[in-house]
Amino acid sequence: MKTIGYAAHSSDAHMVPYHFERRALRNNDVAIEILYSGICHSDLHTVNGDWGPQPYPLVPGHEIVGQVIETGPDVTGYKVGDKVAVGCMVDSCQQCDQCHNHEEQYCRNGMTPTYGAPDRISGEITQGGYSKHIVVREEFVLRVPDALDMPRVAPILCAGITTYSPLKTWNVKQGSRVGVIGLGGLGHMAVKLAAAMGAEVTVISRSNAKAEEAKSSGATGMLVSTDAEAMKKATASFDLILDTVPVKHNVDTYTPLLDIDGTLVIVGQVGPLEESMTIPLIMGRRRVAGSLIGGIKETQEVLDFCAEHNIHPECQMINADEINDAYAHLKKGDIAHRFVIDMASLSL
Ligand code: NAP
Numbered sequence: 001m002k003t004i005g006y007a008a009h010s011s012d013a014h015m016v017p018y019h020f021e022r023r024a025l026r027n028n029d030v031a032i033e034i035l036y037s038g039i040c041h042s043d044l045h046t047v048n049g050d051w052g053p054q055p056y057p058l059v060p061g062h063e064i065v066g067q068v069i070e071t072g073p074d075v076t077g078y079k080v081g082d083k084v085a086v087g088c089m090v091d092s093c094q095q096c097d098q099c100h101n102h103e104e105q106y107c108r109n110g111m112t113p114t115y116g117a118p119d120r121i122s123g124e125i126t127q128g129g130y131s132k133h134i135v136v137r138e139e140f141v142l143r144v145p146d147a148l149d150m151p152r153v154a155p156i157l158c159a160g161i162t163t164y165s166p167l168k169t170w171n172v173k174q175g176s177r178v179g180v181i182g183l184g185g186l187g188h189m190a191v192k193l194a195a196a197m198g199a200e201v202t203v204i205s206r207s208n209a210k211a212e213e214a215k216s217s218g219a220t221g222m223l224v225s226t227d228a229e230a231m232k233k234a235t236a237s238f239d240l241i242l243d244t245v246p247v248k249h250n251v252d253t254y255t256p257l258l259d260i261d262g263t264l265v266i267v268g269q270v271g272p273l274e275e276s277m278t279i280p281l282i283m284g285r286r287r288v289a290g291s292l293i294g295g296i297k298e299t300q301e302v303l304d305f306c307a308e309h310n311i312h313p314e315c316q317m318i319n320a321d322e323i324n325d326a327y328a329h330l331k332k333g334d335i336a337h338r339f340v341i342d343m344a345s346l347s348l
């Protein structure tokens with residue numbers, strides 16, 4: 001199938017229109033017309049080569065929403081016209097304990113990311129959501145609940161699941177004291193989801209600039225990480241902190257904020273941290289952990305959770321030719337929402 005997207009051709013991460021082919025449908029494949037595609041900071045890391053050399057040209061995008069336009073003969077769960085979504089993975093071995101346990105993101109044989117990795121069968125490089133169409137095996141397609149507003153769903157597929165999964169894993173509930181470091185794409189979803197679970201949520205930001213957005217997302221507290229006095233006062237006041245900082249940083253700034261037995265979960269910066277102290281960990285049985293997106297079953301769960309609680313990500317709709325401007329904002333970290341590409345702005 002011929003399609004068009006936006007691709008980076010080198011690590012200068014400059015995105016330009018790109019014509020390419022989607023694979024012919026296999027028996028268990030669903031062909032999707034992409035309507036909206038979110039822009040994750042991981043897209044920028046990847047096309048920049050922050051995580052290693054890439055197979056350019058590369059079409060990023062793993063927050064995908066659209067409609068089914070064709071199905072392979074063995075597909076049983078979807079039909080033409082269904083509202084569907086695709087997240088960060090498009091395949092996994094389906095055989096190992098993690099796949100059986102609905103945690104395909106931790107597949108022992110390595111899951112297949114939505115873009116930039118060899119397809120398990122043909123070996124061709126997967127290409128992501130900044131495009132008009134995608135072909136994905138049925139098991140990795142999600143259903144968009146009717147109660148959700150299609151143009152504002154895409155960020156749930158990565159920012160939503162990546163924050164929902166640790167909130168569930170660490171058992172956030174009514175009254176839990178949750179801190180969210182960094183009010184960007186992931187951060188603002190973390191606030192909405194934790195608040196809906198009944199937590200008391202505090203945004204931990206570099207300045208007060210995003211106070212309004214923090215409040216409107218459901219945070220009741222705002223802590224400025226550059227205010228030493230305020231940080232000291234907040235010592236031992238959180239059960240769980242989600243760290244979405246996208247650059248190398250020092251967790252010593254934040255670990256003392258955890259109460260005894262509290263956990264700081266890193267979901268941001270995939271790579272080295274600055275050297276940090278064991279003292280806050282040892283002196284309070286505090287933990288530092290990590291978490292990667294979430295499984296397919298849990299991704300459907302967060303979509304359904306958002307529908308049930310009327311949660312929509314804050315989306316700034318852009319045209320495909322504005323992706324480079326969106327990247328400039330992500331680099332600065334000056335926005336408290338997600339950019340979402342309206343694919344109607346791109347034609348074959
Ligand atoms: P984003 O929209 O750019 O938000 C990141 C936020 O971090 C910024 O808005 C800013 O918030 C804060 N920040 C930026 N630079 C900082 C700095 N130098 N020091 C401290 N804080 C800083 O990014 P995102 O899309 O939410 O992604 C965040 C990170 O998560 C990225 O590294 C991404 O690759 C990663 N990620 C991981 C997973 C996973 O599965 N683990 C999934 C998706 C994304 P304030 O202005 O409030 O400080």
Ligand code: ZN
Pocket residue numbers: 040041042043062088158159
């Ligand atoms: Zn992402």
